[in-house]
Amino acid sequence: xxxxxxxxxxxxxxxxxxxxxxxxxxxxxxxxxxxxxxxxxxxxxxxxxxxxxxxxxxxxxxxxxxxxxxxxxxxxxxxxxxxxxxxxxxxxxxxxxxxxxxxxxxxxxxxxxxxxxxxxxxxxxxxxxxxxxxxxxxxxxxxxxxxxxxxxxxxxxxxxxxxxxxxxxxxxxxxxxxxxxxxxxxxxxxxxxxxxxxxxxxxxxxxxxxxxxxxxxxxxxxxxxxxxxxxxxxxxxxxxxxxxxxxxxxxxxxxxxxxxxxxxxxxxxxxxxxxxxxxxxxxxxxxxxxxxxxxxxxxxxxxxxxxxxxxxxxxxxxxxxxxxxxxxxxxxxxxxxxxxxxxxxxxxxxxxxxxxxxxxxxxxxxxxxxxxxxxxxxxxxxxxxxxxxxxxxxxxxxxxxxxxxxxx
Amino acid sequence: xxxxxxxxxxxxxxxxxxxxxxxxxxxxxxxxxxxxxxxxxxxxxxxxxxxxxxxxxxxxxxxxxxxxxxxxxxxxxxxxxxxxxxxxxxxxxxxxxxxxxxxxxxxxxxxxxxxxxxxxxxxxxxxxxxxxxxxxxxxxxxxxxxxxxxxxxxxxxxxxxxxxxxxxxxxxxxxxxxxxxxxxxxxxxxxxxxxxxxxxxxxxxxxxxxxxxxxxxxxxxxxxxxxxxxxxxxxxxxxxxxxxxxx
Numbered sequence: 001x002x003x004x005x006x007x008x009x010x011x012x013x014x015x016x017x018x019x020x021x022x023x024x025x026x027x028x029x030x031x032x033x034x035x036x037x038x039x040x041x042x043x044x045x046x047x048x049x050x051x052x053x054x055x056x057x058x059x060x061x062x063x064x065x066x067x068x069x070x071x072x073x074x075x076x077x078x079x080x081x082x083x084x085x086x087x088x089x090x091x092x093x094x095x096x097x098x099x100x101x102x103x104x105x106x107x108x109x110x111x112x113x114x115x116x117x118x119x120x121x122x123x124x125x126x127x128x129x130x131x132x133x134x135x136x137x138x139x140x141x142x143x144x145x146x147x148x149x150x151x152x153x154x155x156x157x158x159x160x161x162x163x164x165x166x167x168x169x170x171x172x173x174x175x176x177x178x179x180x181x182x183x184x185x186x187x188x189x190x191x192x193x194x195x196x197x198x199x200x201x202x203x204x205x206x207x208x209x210x211x212x213x214x215x216x217x218x219x220x221x222x223x224x225x226x227x228x229x230x231x232x233x234x235x236x237x238x239x240x241x242x243x244x245x246x247x248x249x250x251x252x253x254x255x256x257x258x259x260x261x262x263x264x265x266x267x268x269x270x271x272x273x274x275x276x277x278x279x280x281x282x283x284x285x286x287x288x289x290x291x292x293x294x295x296x297x298x299x300x301x302x303x304x305x306x307x308x309x310x311x312x313x314x315x316x317x318x319x320x321x322x323x324x325x326x327x328x329x330x331x332x333x334x335x336x337x338x339x340x341x342x343x344x345x346x347x348x349x350x351x352x353x354x355x356x357x358x359x360x361x362x363x364x365x366x367x368x369x370x371x372x373x374x375x376x377x378x379x380x381x382x383x384x385x386x387x388x389x390x391x392x393x394x395x396x397x398x399x400x401x402x403x404x405x406x407x408x
Numbered sequence: 409x410x411x412x413x414x415x416x417x418x419x420x421x422x423x424x425x426x427x428x429x430x431x432x433x434x435x436x437x438x439x440x441x442x443x444x445x446x447x448x449x450x451x452x453x454x455x456x457x458x459x460x461x462x463x464x465x466x467x468x469x470x471x472x473x474x475x476x477x478x479x480x481x482x483x484x485x486x487x488x489x490x491x492x493x494x495x496x497x498x499x500x501x502x503x504x505x506x507x508x509x510x511x512x513x514x515x516x517x518x519x520x521x522x523x524x525x526x527x528x529x530x531x532x533x534x535x536x537x538x539x540x541x542x543x544x545x546x547x548x549x550x551x552x553x554x555x556x557x558x559x560x561x562x563x564x565x566x567x568x569x570x571x572x573x574x575x576x577x578x579x580x581x582x583x584x585x586x587x588x589x590x591x592x593x594x595x596x597x598x599x600x601x602x603x604x605x606x607x608x609x610x611x612x613x614x615x616x617x618x619x620x621x622x623x624x625x626x627x628x629x630x631x632x633x634x635x636x637x638x639x640x641x642x643x644x645x646x647x648x649x650x651x652x653x654x655x
């Protein structure tokens with residue numbers, strides 16, 4: 001059976017769903033292919049995953065009509081404290097303190113649990129007349145023809161599409177089948193991710209400690225709960241992830257400290273090996289890559305989803321402009337506008353988080369002194385500090401319209 | 409889909425290769441592909457304003473009959489057809505017609521490509537809502553006769569968009585020395601300096617042809633961003649005009 005669409009998206013994660021919505025809202029016919037079951041995607045159980053949404057990401061969710069349904073579950077991040085801590089020492093006195101009152105735009109971001117964002121996206125998407133959603137569907141082949149691309153599904157169905165978008169992660173099948181090479185490396189580190197409940201309130205403060213084994217982020221969720229991203233040497237992380245809950249907490253407590261009182265687990269635990277993976281091109285004729293399929297970065301600054309959604313905003317806007325002119329949305333020169341818009345930002349962020357991690361994940365006494373002084377110096381300079389905050393909040397650079405909260 | 413033309417099957421492969429060449433955005437026609445989005449922005453804006461169309465709608469140019477003179481490989485005809493216009497693409501060079509036809513078919517678009525001139529279409533009594541007259545007038549022998557034919561091709565209240573090259577030392581340097589001799593973007597001899605027309609000359613030719621000029625803008629190449637943009641004031645090299653036929 002043959003089907004047609006303007007845009008076919010592979011991968012039903014947050015980026016894929018957001019792109020489907022953004023493109024459907026400007027009038028494209030979109031097919032979204034996802035390997036998972038629809039029920040899995042719509043599960044209401046908290047699995048422990050949460051995202052730090054930059055200010056611009058929140059604006060984008062607003063522009064996509066999604067924010068109202070998730071706002072009640074979002075925890076504003078009012079302050080961010082960054083410090084260089086060594087287990088047992090507590091935090092160094094020279095720490096960075098970002099207070100949202102220094103920014104005109106309000107909170108620096110929000111923490112939102114995966115389940116709420118996912119369900120809101122799925123609900124919007126399923127009811128949109130321009131989107132056809134195919135769960136439990138795999139792509140087995142993609143054939144490049146003049147003027148279009150033919151996508152072959154595992155059940156034998158075929159889709160003829162002007163543009164095939166890979167939102168299918170670091171091991172992107174869309175990129176592999178298109179012959180796009182990747183470069184990057186693995187870090188000898190893995191992130192342990194979980195949610196915890198704690199006895200004392202967090203007051204909306206996010207903490208990032210740079211410990212010798214890797215950074216630890218403590219990010220406030222609603223109520224007396226926080227999301228933890230705890231990075232360790234890979235072998236140690238594997239060891240910890242195999243422990244039972246009480247042993248796991250015994251390992252976490254000394255790193256975490258006791259400033260939030262007693263802690264216990266509040267959801268599942270995850271482990272993600274860290275690595276940098278950049279696609280050498282983000283586009284080919286009739287093919288585009290978005291999010292981790294284009295650039296998987298170290299999750300240090302919590303920028304993965306924010307970067308992915310910037311891709312979504314930039315690609316949707318590029319395609320909408322091309323459509324307005326009557327251009328072929330799969331033409332290489334159209335897709336190159338998206339690539340040149342996004343490549344610098346994505347690659348820059350990858351290099352930045354990579355080098356920050358290399359400087360901080362090191363117990364060398366000299367480096368420790370330098371970075372203590374460096375953080376203290378940055379803290380003493382309001383303009384520099386504000387610059388960092390604006391960048392982390394996503395306020396710098398050439399922003400897609402959706403990220404300015406505007407319709408395309 | 410069968411090729412709905414009289415192309416010799418042996419020639420199809422050759423024409424397919426030529427179509428691929430016309431549409432290779434990094435190839436021989438790269439300068440045209442670079443200018444194209446800017447030309448399209450202007451054309452779409454003018455058509456939407458003149459015929460009260462909403463460019464965010466799926467087929468905003470539905471019901472409009474459009475002639476693309478000097479259509480080449482169809483770089484303007486295809487976007488216009490995609491936006492819903494009923495398009496006739498005319499080219500005096502017979503070789504371009506099957507090339508454009510094959511590409512339109514690959515793009516899934518219906519376009520009526522013809523090997524003919526504006527004058528012959530006018531003599532046949534053809535009428536259009538829109539005539540696109542882009543980078544043609546600097547190549548014709550008698551601009552007034554040619555623009556008069558364009559005027560005859562328009563329905564009343566119809567719109568003609570005409571772009572060409574100004575005549576001054578800067579345009580000579582940019583288009584002949586720069587584009588033809590230094591960048592080799594265009595074959596040597598593509599342009600003759602004497603046939604370049606200043607905006608004032610073009611507007612008086614358009615007026616003499618019986619049309620009313622309503623807009624003029626510059627297409628400006630920025631060597632720093634390596635891209636084109638529309639300018640209200642800088643018409644010193646490439647420029648475009650919009651004119652209407654009073655109803």
